[in-house]
Amino acid sequence: MGYIDLHCHILPGIDDGSPDMETSLGLAKAAVENGIEYALLTPHHMNGRYVNHRNDVLRYTSEFKRKLEENNIPLKVFPGQEVRINGDLLEAIDNDDILYADEDNTYMMLEFPSEDVPAYTEKMIFQIISRGITPVIVHPERNTAIINDPTKLERLLNSGCLTQITASSYVGTFGKTVQEFTERLIAAGQGVTFASDAHALAKRDYELDQAYKKMSKEFGVDKAREYQDNAKAIINGEPVQMYWKPIKKKKRFWLF
Template identity: 55%
Template sequence: MVLVDIHSHILPGIDDGSPDLDSSLGLAEAAVADGITHALMTPHTLNGKYLNHKKDVIKETADFQKALKENNIPLTIFPSQEVRLNGNLPQALDDDDILFCDEDGRYMLLEFPSEDVPTYAKDMTFKLLGRGITPIIVHPERNSGILAHPERLQEFIEQGCLTQITASSYVGVFGKEIEKLADRFVEAGQVATFASDAHTLPKRESRMHDAYEKLEKTQGLDVANSFKQNARNIINYDNVNLNWRPLKKKKRFWLF
């Protein structure tokens, strides 16, 4: 069965993910063992530290695919980027220096700064949607601003953005608070799919199998299958629709 990972940092030595080829091959083997058959290579770009140009990512991905074949690792990979929300993004798009999740340029991984959601974020996503680009907001459950005010994510979903939860978040690797928020987003139908966001072994590898096992147990097989299908649709530039609702309000316990 095809299992697509739309977000990973396993290209060697290109950002804060895998430091070298041996580590990358180990991460790829771990991904395959976790059931992943196809993966987007999504190094950071425009985040203030890393600027991975489109042409370089394409070359690095081709070189790594060759290494995978030579080492008999059955993982098919594609070049992409994790794009940081940045005022320079429109110019990078004009310069054809941005990679998407699909060849048609329909879906793009968009990362907010980890500490908050910038005030201009909605204006930027509006402009991207106006260009025919659907932003996929990555790991919103780990954004401090959204963690404090989870309802803020809905504003972007209402615009037409999609969201991707990190599998490790959903199974508690980043702590209970983040796991509980991931649970709430999933339960409200505000999540399109999971991704590994794999960086290094042993703590930042793929946990897709565990996440899908939990999802099937808590939300049912149909929801788990829809997450998997959405990932396939994203890389094939097919439609992805969220049947979402507002988050349930947390129960308050009053002391008298």
Template identity: 60%
Template sequence: MVLIDLHCHLLPGVDDGSPDLATSLKLAQDAVNDGVTHALLTPHHMNGHYLNHKADVLQLTADFQQALKEKEIPLTVFPGQEVRINGELLEALRKDDILFADEGGRYMLLEFPSQEVPQYAKEMVFKLRQQGIVPIIVHPERNAELLEHPERLQPFLEQGCLTQLTSSSYLGRFGKKIEKVTTSMIKAGQGAIFASDAHALSHREYELSEALQKLRDEFGAELADTYEQNARDIINGDQVNLDWQPLPKKKRFWFF
């Protein structure tokens, strides 16, 4: 069985993920133990703290694959980036400094700032869509603004964006509120895939299989299979569609 993790920070020493090769190899073994066969390595890029240029990530990924081979860890890795939305993104695309989830340049992992959704985000997504790029909004359930107002994700879904939910969020590792919002997004069809977002940090462990099993138990095997197939389709550059609905509006209570 092929199980793909499309968002993880296994490359050593490049961001806030793994600090060194030994830790990276341990995380890779953890991934294999969890059933993961393929992983897209997605260091932070252009987030104000880290720059991981395309050429560097390509070389580092090849080096890490060789280290995995030498340690006989059966994990196939691919080069990627977790791209922070920013005003220089279109220029970075023009300079060919962006890595996608697929070799064809269709799917981009796009991160919002942790506390908010930028005012220019919809315009930027529009420009990306004009170029045939499908943004995959990573961990929207952990964005502070979307956590309080999850309905604000809807305009991006209307633009054709996909979403990546974090397996640990669904399992409640970040608290009940994030678990509840994640579940509501799943119920409304607003999730496309699970990913680990694995770091060498607490609550960032490999729990893809556990999350998928919970999904099977709570929503049925067909949806869990769809999440797994969507990950395969994304890395192959194939079409992925969401059959989503708006989230239920919060009830308002009036006091007279």
């Protein structure tokens, strides 16, 4: 079976991803070439700039499926959202305006601001989990606040959250700092799976195959298989176990 991509922005014209159908079809072809067979389509929702309501995403995904079939592109796609944590999130959940990674509404792909973990996050996470939903925190390795203080993420893992790491972060596309922090997260067991977070922008391409091959070499074939199995479990709404430890602090060398 090919890879499962739980996070991409290839629906046309609805967020900062693909601007049009032609680009979307090109991205879908690129996904297949990278070994991806299944893709969860996750346009931004409630991030302060984009609002993509559940019913709209369902309609857009249905249209995109038809275009994929017409163009003989063998990518199986599913409707989802990358949901930004915000003050209206609980209301959106209760009003059935959220799309999850699975049909049983078990896993939510949850995004933080790129440089912050809001002060109300732990309280809201508790309320989300109390509704039977497990947040999957997307690209924590690119969050400045988490890079500077990894305990911010560890408290959320203690609460029951999972994480999704961007494949491109691991292979170095976002620079050395992000790559090194990603490797530390993986070594500490604080990652669960990879996803592409593909956009139609430079440095936002599919690199799942590269990431899994790199992981096989650096952490072993079993770890790479675990990440792939976790992606399958999430999209099927099945349990995912996470065994992690606190991230090791970098040694500091003092000069006298």
